[in-house]
Amino acid sequence: xxxxxxxxxxxxxxxxxxxxxxxxxxxxxxxxxxxxxxxxxxxxxxxxxxxxxxxxxxxxxxxxxxxxxxxxxxxxxxxxxxxxxxxxxxxxxxxxxxxxxxxxxxxxxxxxxxxxxxxxxxxxxxxxxxxxxxxxxxxxxxxxxxxxxxxxxxxxxxxxxxxxxxxxxxxxxxxxxxxxxxxxxxxxxxxxxxxxxxxxxxxxxxxxxxxxxxxxxxxxxxxxxxxxxxxxxxxxxxxxxxxxxxxxxxxxxxxxxxxxxxxxxxxxxxxxxxxxxxxxxxxxxxxxxxxxxxxxxxxxxxxxxxxxxxxxxxxxxxxxxxxxxxxxxxxxxxxxxxxxxxxxxxxxxxxxxxxxxxxxxxxxxxxxxxxxxxxxxxxxxxxxxxxxxxxxxxxxxxxxxxxxxxxxxxxxxxxxxxx
Ligand code: PLP
Numbered sequence: 180x181x182x183x184x185x186x187x188x189x190x191x192x193x194x195x196x197x198x199x200x201x202x203x204x205x206x207x208x209x210x211x212x213x214x215x216x217x218x219x220x221x222x223x224x225x226x227x228x229x230x231x232x233x234x235x236x237x238x239x240x241x242x243x244x245x246x247x248x249x250x251x252x253x254x255x256x257x258x259x260x261x262x263x264x265x266x267x268x269x270x271x272x273x274x275x276x277x278x279x280x281x282x283x284x285x286x287x288x289x290x291x292x293x294x295x296x297x298x299x300x301x302x303x304x305x306x307x308x309x310x311x312x313x314x315x316x317x318x319x320x321x322x323x324x325x326x327x328x329x330x331x332x333x334x335x336x337x338x339x340x341x342x343x344x345x346x347x348x349x350x351x352x353x354x355x356x357x358x359x360x361x362x363x364x365x366x367x368x369x370x371x372x373x374x375x376x377x378x379x380x381x382x383x384x385x386x387x388x389x390x391x392x393x394x395x396x397x398x399x400x401x402x403x404x405x406x407x408x409x410x411x412x413x414x415x416x417x418x419x420x421x422x423x424x425x426x427x428x429x430x431x432x433x434x435x436x437x438x439x440x441x442x443x444x445x446x447x448x449x450x451x452x453x454x455x456x457x458x459x460x461x462x463x464x465x466x467x468x469x470x471x472x473x474x475x476x477x478x479x480x481x482x483x484x485x486x487x488x489x490x491x492x493x494x495x496x497x498x499x500x501x502x503x504x505x506x507x508x509x510x511x512x513x514x515x516x517x518x519x520x521x522x523x524x525x526x527x528x529x530x531x532x533x534x535x536x537x538x539x540x541x542x543x544x545x546x547x548x549x550x551x552x553x554x555x556x557x558x559x560x561x562x563x564x565x566x567x568x569x570x571x572x573x574x575x576x577x578x579x580x581x582x583x584x585x586x587x588x589x590x591x592x593x594x595x596x597x598x
Contacts (some may be wrong), residue, residue: 180225182213200334206570207554212561217244220580222566230566231585233575237568238384238416239441241528242490243580249445252486256479264473269481276488277443277451281424283433287453288462289476293415293440294322296450297378299470300436301326303452304376304409306468307461314366314377316357318386318542321378321413321438330354332385332542333573357383357541358391360398367406376409376436377402381426384416386545387531388524388574396432403435409458415440415450419491420576421527429527442491445483448474494579500527503577506586507532513593519552528577545572556596563592 189196195203197211204211216223220243222230235241242249256269270289278284290296301324305311315321320332328341329352341349353370355362357379367374377399383389403410412434417426419442427433436454443449453459463469474480507530511521520536533539534549534556553571560567565588567575 180213182211182225185213185225186210201568201570201573204569206334206550206572207557209554209558209561209569211569219243219245220578220582220585228564230561230564231581231589232566233577233589234566234568235576235578236446237441238420238576239444239446241420241442241576241578242445242487242494243578244446246445246487246490246580248490249483249486252482253445253447253479256482259478261479262474262477267476267478267481269478269485270476273443273481273485273488274453276485277439277453280488281418281427281437283427283435283455284437284453285456286459287451288459288470289481290450290452290470290472291448291474291477291480292322292450293413293438294324294450295470295472296415296438296440296452297321297327297411297413298324300411300438300452301376301378302470303458303461303468304411304436306466307409307458308375308407310373310375310408311351312353312370312373313351313375314353314355314363316379316383316542317354318357318389318545319378319380319383319413320385321380322415325349326352327378330542332383334570336386336542336572356543357386357389358395359541360395360402363399363402367402367408371406371408374406374408376411378411378413380416381412381414381430381432381434382417382421382526382529384529384574385572386542387533387539387548387572388526388529389539389541389545390524390526391426391430392540396426396430400432400434409436410434411436411438413438416529416574418442419488420529422496423491442487443484444480445487447477447480447483449477449480449484491579496527499577499579502581502583502586503528503530506530506577506589509590510593513590514556514596517596517598519598522548524574529574530577531574534571548572552598555598559596560589560592563595565589565592
């Protein structure tokens with residue numbers, strides 16, 4: 180078995196040969212490798228090649244692959260049945276744990292993906308306020324529900340327009356550049372009584388990593404409070420990554436609603452939205468806003484998620500952040516020494532190396548980075564067993580499974596790259 184022939188078979192059956200567009204590696208002008216196994220910080224492809232992973236399934240696996248406690252919890256859960264479609268202990272335990280660590284999530288609802296979480300949070304904000312419009316930031320990605328596809332980040336940003344989404348749907352989405360508080364203020368000044376919510380990645384991860392400027396999140400908080408709009412932090416990436424309590428803990432700003440996914444499922448399909456009791460009680464069956472799911476609160480995902488959150492409590496976040504900073508500083512120095520301008524963004528265990536001589540604070544600036552150079556870098560790093568996201572507009576993740584030796588090997592690979 181080899182990746183090339185599997186890809187040919189996949190192309191015959193799946194658009195682009197993949198089940199999610201980025202995996203096709205089009206943005207680096209390459210073909211995907213097919214993965215067969217993963218453990219700790221490593222992936223092995225179907226041809227037995229080993230990679231040091233910096234993608235970790237796009238974020239869920241902060242503990243690395245097959246953490247023994249998470250594996251054991253999932254196995255045990257499966258032995259009690261894979262799905263009940265009925266309330267179970269695991270969902271109560273996970274909700275209690277999330278609420279304890281992220282106190283703004285007084286109540287919550289489990290769903291099966293980040294997309295479901297953001298889509299439902301938007302519906303709830305609209306149902307709660309009786310308003311239709313909402314503010315979203317250019318280059319933020321909140322999953323693939325219709326309303327969020329306007330100027331979305333990640334692979335969605337590479338598709339021209341939003342085919343398949345009615346104009347009327349998009350017309351309720353008010354756009355602003357990330358970090359541009361004045362643009363948001365203007366939307367409120369013109370349509371304040373029509374705006375249901377502002378949704379934001381409190382530290383953006385889908386146009387590369389982009390940090391919030393000082394005062395940006397507080398400004399959003401103040402505007403939402405002033406105009407009676409709901410502030411939604413999309414913490415699908417940042418939750419339990421930037422700090423145990425996510426970006427809201429790290430930056431000290433409390434949203435009304437939070438969306439989670441990725442890490443809270445320990446590698447199983449999961450999402451979650453929650454926040455103020457007063458708002459959450461508008462959800463059916465207590466209130467009239469509807470949302471449901473066959474696999475919501477799935478016992479295997481709940482068990483893996485709970486085991487993950489428990490394990491993370493033993494982990495040293497500041498130490499991982501410091502190691503990640505040392506890694507990214509050195510990577511940048513290596514690439515600069517080769518004559519390539521590099522701007523590094525890093526927060527906690529997430530980072531992006533932009534091939535750019537200017538800072539990146541929004542999508543417009545991210546879009547100006549040199550993707551051709553990134554493609555050259557990506558191909559040579561992959562060839563040396565360093566697995567990076569196949570697009571320059573994604574962030575990379577370190578994990579508690581990486582060793583110092585893994586980072587040393589990564590640096591050695593970067594030193595060998597030729598432009
Ligand atoms: N929100 C953010 C910030 C994300 O990064 C993603 C996915 O990467 C989503 C929402 C959607 O999550 P999912 O892919 O689980 O639907």
